Amino acid sequence: MAASDDPLLLLRQSIAAGAKILTTASPDGSEDVALSKATHLVFTHPKRVAVPLDTPTRFTSANETVQNLRSIYFAWLNRDHAIPEYNAAAAKLNEDLAGSATVHSLAFVERLVLFTYLEGAQEEGEFIKPLPGAKDDAAEAAAAAAPGASLKSAAAAAARSGKGTLDPRLAHIYSGERRMGDRNSVLRGVKPTDFSHVRKLAAPFITRKPGSGSRSAQQLTAGGPGPALALNQKPARRPDPIILLSPSASSLLRMANAKAFLEGGRYQPPDYGLAGATASTTPSMLHVSRLLKGIDPARPTRFILVEGPEQFKPEYWNRVVAVFTTGQAWQFKNYRWSQPAELFKHVLGVYLGWRGEEPPETVRSFGHRVLACAVDKWRDPGQPGAETSRWRDREVVEAIWKAIEESMRAKGWRKDAAPTAI
Template sequence: MATTQDPLLLMREAIRTNSAMIPTTSADNLDAPVEVPIPQATHLVFSQSPRVALPIDTPTRFVNNENKTIDLRSCFFVWSVRESTFPSYNAAAAKLSEELPGDGSVYSFAWVERLELIAYLEGSSEESEFIKRLPGDKDGAAAASATSTAALKAAPAAGQARSGRGTLDPRLLQIYNGERRMGDRNTVLRGIKPTDFSHVRKLAQLFMARKPSPSATNIANNPALALNQKPQRRPDPIILLSPSASALLRLSNVKSFLENGRYTPTDRSSTASMLHISRLMKDIDPNRPMRFILVEGPEQFRPEYWNRVVAVFTTGQAWQFKNYRWSNPTELFRHVQGIYLGWRGEPAPETVRAFGHRVLSCAVEKWRDPTAPGAEQSRWRDREVVESIWKAIEANMRTKGWRKDAAPTSI
């Protein structure tokens, strides 16, 4: 049992390979673990090869806003109920804390914390402000190779310890034992004995004093810049959808529309509470796509989240804005780009027209049965509508101060 492996990387690898993560009461029988409910579990078994069992209360690299380290049980529980709405998740987390024996409890993630953890585990995000990097990992390469390296070292021992069904081929064990172990950069540079290079600093000071670098001069002239200040990651912009049942765009069909340029009817059975879409905003960051967060309501918003809202889809119904930071539509659309989507040939509601030019009014062809003659030909205008929506969003983002490495602090 490899207890030194990183819990988050093990979870991410299990999700990538569709391997089971099994809560159990013992780490002895890894070949056939008995699954138990989370309140009774003491270990979590990762069924990818080689199998690994970690205590379920193992600390992870996830650190919340209060600098508290979150345990493996809390992270596994978040992933197991990832399809639930945020209020349902909070209720389930409170119930689980009551069922845990003794003083055990499960951490209740905040809305953004839960979002960041799920995105990291499913592989849509490579880093997060809440997840500490592995020691020595500056470019993300160490994180990607840590699991495979640990698995390679553990494979011979695991194969020798196992017997019966699943025993590794002896020839494969011989190959593993004959492998040359690669060291990290520290062992390559320093060798087997630690070397003191502190004297080099005194020699370098002579050259640094003669010609200081421009960056060092800027920092020295600006006391507001900390010497060890790390660049902050640009937050993801947020798009708010209308929760109205009459809205043409909901979480069930907005991804296919905004990403693929094709309108499909809403799925009323969908229970998703949020999702991500990616879009290359060439005038803001031409080198990498921006990830947008889409939600239907601001119930879990913190005050600073409103500075990340870049668009609001509306049907013109005033009750939609009741819990918004700006409940008056006229004031709201002074800060955020408004978008109305209706059927082609039907006029926009009077309330939408009253909002003025700050709300972009778009229309798509009415949905027809795909099997009907000419149904597919009527959808060719969808992409044109999508491009006009993204053009308005991008223009508003540039005006509010979105840049490739920064987001506005106030809109």
């Protein structure tokens, strides 16, 4: 194939000139059709040339696959798309082609090299083979631009070099450049370095547990793991369990009063003492500590309280130990399990209502998996006898924590471990 008929070069020249490129169903066609139905790519600059879309090009992928003109032109059409969108478009086109042809998806680096070449920013690339005779032409151009050569001979060499070759003046500049090594030659040299002798030198300096020193040194010298190395490893910290509160305005327990109730054992309304407070002053996350003797009797367990899972990562759901609910189904819309029946198979449910009032029908329909608790109705502390009924708040709090602890133990919470799935 002559250099003037090279598909890559024709495509590059058409792009540089802004000339129209047609996808036709025949060599003589002039009607632009979809790429899935086209057989030829028609270039109108510098002359009309029809090239079959199955023509192999000089572009070779990293896996040594020669890309045809269809794959090259498709990649150029989707140059502004990200990799996932580009791959999805390629899969859709292959479905439309129905086996009559195939479009290959190029990797990110391959697309970058291709676009840089087609836009004229470079003359050659890692995945682009040179035109036949281009190396000889470039050598002639470089020789013509050598010191002492006249501008006339350099121009003649440039004229002989043709399209797609390096400018002779640039070739002269590049000839004086100092060649830099790649990362392998700079970091590793010409051959791999053996550092096995460092093990023997380091063995006497590693702190060993009494009674196992000789064995540790032998294992280190042999290349195996030793107990001394295990002593220096920091144990993994158990994540904090999570409690989800209901974001409903009708919920008796909100972020404003949850800490005082679950830690202090005293209930007060969410808006009590918060006149003039706004949503921006209400915390989006709270920490509550509770000593759970059945899990860790030595230190209190810290719990994280949030009203919604908007900031959750997928693994956070394995740390959820309780969900406070008012029975409204919209609360579970963004949950991992959006159906209450499925949710409360995995997580303990808690409903908090007023003493003397029946829980809503939706809460009763959840069954035994939701703990229904009730506190005495709130009365202003200024009223006579208002404080006499608040001693039963702690009784309700203890019942809630007992249910949470039993559920956590059943799910696999331990002193130094948390469940990987619930």
